[in-house]
Amino acid sequence: MRVRIPILKLNDCLLVSIQWELDDQTALQFQEDLLHKIHETSANGVVIDLTSIDFIDSFIAKVLGDVINMSKLMGAKVVITGIQPAVAITLIELGIGLDDVLTALDLEKGLEKLQQELGE
């Protein structure tokens, strides 16, 4: 019954679009799946698009922050895209800045940013 978040490969990058409300297990499963996929494909960049996500609580924020750091350890840079105004407001009010995380307005700008970061 549990659905996994699809992770797509595009050249040397991975693309993830989170399309539905995350429950705790799906979020943790995604963390593991993404790291395996980075390992499998030797990807050096990841874009995670959150356009469809309408709230992020401290648990999901922690899982996201952790997976970004874990990816970094493996040599892959992560850009988060599509954070909605309501999500940005509630995250800051919660006290979560996601400092040092690369972000972009949308998927297109996220891919551009990733290319810049990777120096291509």
Added chain:
Amino acid sequence: MENQSCVKIINEWDIVAARQLGRNVAKELGFGTVDQARITTAISELARNIYLYAGQGQICIEKIYDGGKAGLRIVAADSGPGINDLRQVMEDGYSTSGGLGAGLPGVKRLMDEFLIDSNPGTGTDIKATKWLR
């Protein structure tokens, strides 16, 4: 009571159910998307606290009316171990579970009113209210 709906928090899926209930009630009352996100996030934090620290409890969502004002109240109740030091749990970054420690102080900032009543051994009751502007 028609103005109150409750979800029992026993497992992780109930956290999802509680925030969906809250979001629906917030929409019904006419809250905008930002307040809907605030309310959903607050419920998620409170429901997860129940699941993590008390094992089980209940989240109730109430529509409240005061004079000309309408609002939504989240009532989170459990009979868990309670909180020893209320001041400490309201500090940003304090966590006993490896979390971000953003939960309770975050909920207080997201909502308009926040009341917490907790005694070691008897459990915790939290009431958090958002008024419709």
